[in-house]
Amino acid sequence: MTQLALVIDLNVCVGCHACVTSCKEWNTSGTAGPMSDMNPYGEDPTGTFFNRVQTFEVGIFPNTETVHFPKSCLHCEDPPCVPVCPTGASYKRESDGIVLVDSEKCIGCNYCSWACPYGARELDENQKIMKKCTLCVDRIYDESIPEKERKPACVNACPTNARLFGDINDPNSEVSLAIREQGGYKLMPEWGTQPANHYLPRRKTRITIHEDELIRADNPLKKERKLPMPDADDPTLDETTSW
Amino acid sequence: MHPAFSVIFLTTLIGAGQGLYLALYTGQFYSAFKVLPVQDSAQYYVLGSMLVLVLLVAGLVASFFHLGRPERAWRSAACWRTSWLSREVIVLPAFTGAVAAWGLIHYTGWNPHLFTFGGAYEVDLSLLVGAAATLLCFTLFLCTGMIYACIKMLQEWATPLTVINYTLLGISSGFILATAFAAWQDSPLVDFFGGWAVFATILAFATRTASLVRNARIKHKSTLQSAIGIRHAHIKQKAQGAMTGSFNTREYFHGASQPKFRFVKWIFLVLAFPVPLVLLSIGLNTQATSLLLGAFLVQYLGLLAERWFFFAQANHPQNLYYQTV
Numbered sequence: 001m002t003q004l005a006l007v008i009d010l011n012v013c014v015g016c017h018a019c020v021t022s023c024k025e026w027n028t029s030g031t032a033g034p035m036s037d038m039n040p041y042g043e044d045p046t047g048t049f050f051n052r053v054q055t056f057e058v059g060i061f062p063n064t065e066t067v068h069f070p071k072s073c074l075h076c077e078d079p080p081c082v083p084v085c086p087t088g089a090s091y092k093r094e095s096d097g098i099v100l101v102d103s104e105k106c107i108g109c110n111y112c113s114w115a116c117p118y119g120a121r122e123l124d125e126n127q128k129i130m131k132k133c134t135l136c137v138d139r140i141y142d143e144s145i146p147e148k149e150r151k152p153a154c155v156n157a158c159p160t161n162a163r164l165f166g167d168i169n170d171p172n173s174e175v176s177l178a179i180r181e182q183g184g185y186k187l188m189p190e191w192g193t194q195p196a197n198h199y200l201p202r203r204k205t206r207i208t209i210h211e212d213e214l215i216r217a218d219n220p221l222k223k224e225r226k227l228p229m230p231d232a233d234d235p236t237l238d239e240t241t242s243w
Numbered sequence: 244m245h246p247a248f249s250v251i252f253l254t255t256l257i258g259a260g261q262g263l264y265l266a267l268y269t270g271q272f273y274s275a276f277k278v279l280p281v282q283d284s285a286q287y288y289v290l291g292s293m294l295v296l297v298l299l300v301a302g303l304v305a306s307f308f309h310l311g312r313p314e315r316a317w318r319s320a321a322c323w324r325t326s327w328l329s330r331e332v333i334v335l336p337a338f339t340g341a342v343a344a345w346g347l348i349h350y351t352g353w354n355p356h357l358f359t360f361g362g363a364y365e366v367d368l369s370l371l372v373g374a375a376a377t378l379l380c381f382t383l384f385l386c387t388g389m390i391y392a393c394i395k396m397l398q399e400w401a402t403p404l405t406v407i408n409y410t411l412l413g414i415s416s417g418f419i420l421a422t423a424f425a426a427w428q429d430s431p432l433v434d435f436f437g438g439w440a441v442f443a444t445i446l447a448f449a450t451r452t453a454s455l456v457r458n459a460r461i462k463h464k465s466t467l468q469s470a471i472g473i474r475h476a477h478i479k480q481k482a483q484g485a486m487t488g489s490f491n492t493r494e495y496f497h498g499a500s501q502p503k504f505r506f507v508k509w510i511f512l513v514l515a516f517p518v519p520l521v522l523l524s525i526g527l528n529t530q531a532t533s534l535l536l537g538a539f540l541v542q543y544l545g546l547l548a549e550r551w552f553f554f555a556q557a558n559h560p561q562n563l564y565y566q567t568v
Contacts, residue, residue, distance in 0.1 A: 020484070044487045052484025054564060056467075058475045069471050071484070071564060080396070086319035086329035105318055108311015111328050113494060114244070117396040117465065119561025122490035128311025185472045188560065190464045191396060199472055 003077060003097035004135055005168045005196035006152065007175045007184055008070050011203045012162040015053055015068030022157030023051045023072075023133075031138045033103050036126030048124045050133040051154055067202065070163070072154075073120040073133035074187060074195030075099050081112035081121065090130070096167075097196060098135045106130050117191050135165075168196055244397070245494050246554035252305035254387060255416070255546045257335065258409065259539075260298030261380045262417015263424070264342055266439070267291045268373045270421075270432050275370050277363070280431055285349050287428050292346025294424065299339045327393050331386035338383050341376035345369060384410040391553075398461055399557040404454040411447035412515070412549065416542055418443050419519055422527070423535035437527040437535075441520060444542075448516040451549070455508075458556060465560035480567040491565050497555035507552050514545025 027050055028035045037047035051072040058065045075092075079099050082090050089105035090112045092098070101112075101121075106129040113121040113130065121132045136152035139145065149156055155165045166175035175198070178184060184198035230236075267288065273279040282288065307313040322329045348354050348369040356367050388406030395401045418440035425433045467478050483492075497504065519542035526534030 046485070046488055046490075049484070049489070052489075053482075054480065054484050055482040056471060056473070057479045057481050058473055058477065060477050066481070067471070067473060080394075083322075083325035084328065084394070086322050086326045086332060087315070088322045089318075105315070106312065107315045107319055109309060109319070109328065110311075110494060111326075111390075113490070114559070115394050115396065117560040119491045119495065119559070119564055123311060123494070125490075187472055188465050188469050190469060191560075201472070 001097070001169060002095065002167045003075070003169045003196050004140070004166070005075055005097075005175060005198065006072070006135070006155065007164040007166075007168075007178050007198045007200060009162045009164070009178070009182075009200040010067055010069065011200060012160045013053075013068045013070060014160055014162075015055055015066075016159060017053050018157040018159055019070055019154035019163060020049060020051050020053055022153040024049060026136060026139065026153035027134065030134065030136070031103075032101065032131055032134055033124070033127055033129070035131065036124050038125045046125070048122050048131050050122075050131065065202070070154075071118070071120070072197070073099060074118060074193075074197040075133075075135060077194035077196055078192065080115040080117070080191070080193055084111050084115045086111065097169075098137055099132070100134055100137065101130050101132055103127070103129055117188050117193065118195075140165075168198070244554045244557045244559060245497055246551045247309055249305050249308035251547055251550040251554070253302045253309070254409065255543065255550055256298050256302035256305060257383070257387070258413030258546070259416040259420055259543065260295045260302065261338070261383060262414040262443075263291070263298065263420045264295045264376065264380055264417070265414060266418045266421030266436050267295070268345075268377055269439070270435065271370065271373060273435075275364060275366070279435060282430060282432070284428070284430075285352060287430055288349035289346055290428070291421075291424060292342050292349065294420075295342050296339060296346070299335070299342070303335060303339070327386055327389040331383065331390060334379055334383045334386050338376060338379040341372065341379050345372045345376050348372060381410070384413060391557075396465075396560050397557045398463060399458045400553075402454065402457060404450060404457065407450050408447065408454055411443060411450055412546060415440065415443040415447045416539070416546060419523060419535070419539045419542055422523065423532060423539050426526070426530065426532040426535050433530070433535075434527060437523060440523060444516060444520055444523075451515075452512075463558065463560070465563060467563050467566075470560070470563040480564075483565050483567065491561060495559040495562050495565070499555060504552075504555060507548050507555070511545050511548035511552055515542050515549050516545070518542070518545070 024035055035048040037045065039045050051070060054069045054071055056067045056069055058067055075098055079092055082092050087105045087107055089102040091100060093100065108123060108128040110123060121130050124131045139153065140150050142150065151165045155163045164175050164178055166173040168175050168179065170176060178200060179198045182200045184200050186195045186198060270279060270282060274281045307316060310316055319329055319332045323333055354367045354369050356365055357371060358366055360366050385406060388409040391400040392402060392405040418436055422433055422436040422440050425436050468474055519538040522534050522538035522541065526538060
């Protein structure tokens with residue numbers, strides 16, 4: 001069974017928020033309805049986002065590292081937000097594993113957002129219904145778009161290619177390969193939600209240099225230098241070979 | 244979690260209504276088995292069931308304020324197979340309807356005798372309808388409690404104590420109201436209701452305290468490390484992706500200061516249990532209806548505080564992602 005997902009490489013993400021803005025730009029006119037902003041130019045602007053980039057500082061100064069952490073719906077394989085929905089508005093697609101909200105059925109009771117441990121769902125203050133990442137379901141199957149671009153808007157927008165998109169149940173897909181070979185992991189595995197989105201950890205490229213690699217013990221010049229002249233009574237090459 | 248007043252009123256109002264119904268029906272049940280004198284006054288049951296209906300409908304109305312799209316509320320009966328919220332949406336009107344039918348039987352006096360039990364005890368229609376309503380009543384307590392107890396991520400709620408507390412607090416509140424109601428109606432059941440009210444209140448105090456003790460010692464499963472998947476003892480959030488708040492900062496945080504939070508806990512511990520118990524015992528001894536009604540009202544205020552605290556105390560794991568702007 002197909003399970004579409006994003007794999008986000010924390011080693012590459014630079015925290016530019018291009019995924020956030022491209023997501024909002026594409027989805028605000030998408031099938032899930034507008035992503036309303038309230039009071040956008042006022043003192044306390046707030047709005048609906050499917051995707052946010054957060055920043056964490058790991059370590060104690062001066063040995064710190066800044067980790068930019070894009071966060072959106074993880075399209076869990078066992079999504080806790082789906083069974084709690086009283087109307088059936090919240091559902092997981094059999095065909096590709098995308099978790100969606102039916103904007104016509106949602107009553108805005110917030111119960112699904114309580115059940116999601118990741119806080120991936122947001123109530124739209126304008127429409128009063130629950131909104132969440134759709135994995136750009138209205139884009140990835142759109143045949144009027146060139147095939148190369150049939151990916152979520154955030155994946156196309158990422159300037160550093162930190163976001164991969166594909167089927168994590170296909171062992172040969174780009175995402176499966178990345179998860180397998182680069183240590184892809186799940187968020188909050190303790191809840192058993194089996195999030196489909198994975199994160200690739202920060203990686204350090206280190207080389208170990210040993211002392212004897214800096215000072216060459218076996219100087220090739222010693223072997224290649226001019227050999228001492230043979231003694232005068234030694235046989236010459238011409239005398240020992242028959243060529 | 245952010246305590247929503249719509250849900251606070253919903254749960255406390257229907258809790259009181261359910262408790263009051265259970266009290267009235269217990270009275271009828273006991274009298275059917277000749278343990279208590281028979282309440283033959285139709286007015287007593289009609290007024291009583293109307294009071295129950297007022298509380299249930301008021302709770303239902305309050306619940307609509309919780310919905311973003313109340314006009315679609317009818318849809319919420321669809322997923323009763325998986326959702327406790329959906330089950331509550333079905334059971335609440337069913338219980339309301341059963342209480343209405345029970346009240347109507349008493350009002351019209353059309354109460355055919357059905358069969359005789361054990362040779363001496365007569366079972367009539369109202370007793371049977373009332374039994375069905377009682378079953379629905381306990382199912383409603385279960386549904387209401389399970390809405391919260393079934394979310395395992397909210398560890399403060401994910402315990403059988405949640406269901407037990409909703410049930411016992413509702414019964415305590417309803418029986419105190421029944422005591423006041425019986426006193427107002429000059430019913431001989433005042434002491435019967437009063438005795439059970441004291442018992443239920445003490446029991447509810449014990450189980451609510453048990454949940455406070457449990458939650459004080461709770462160890463949260465999720466940490467910032469598991470939330471972002473980085474193994475390091477020192478992780479500090481520097482940005483949460485929005486500078487002036489979002490749904491995530493509004494819905495999952497109670498927003499009250501620590502002193503206020505603790506104050507509410509003591510307020511409910513005092514108002515919901517000892518104060519009504521004192522008022523109840525004085526009221527029962529002096530037969531003062533106003534004191535008994537006061538006991539109910541004071542406890543209701545305490546229960547509002549209790550429900551506020553119940554929501555505020557629940558610590559959602561998503562809060563790990565929202566620590567610093």
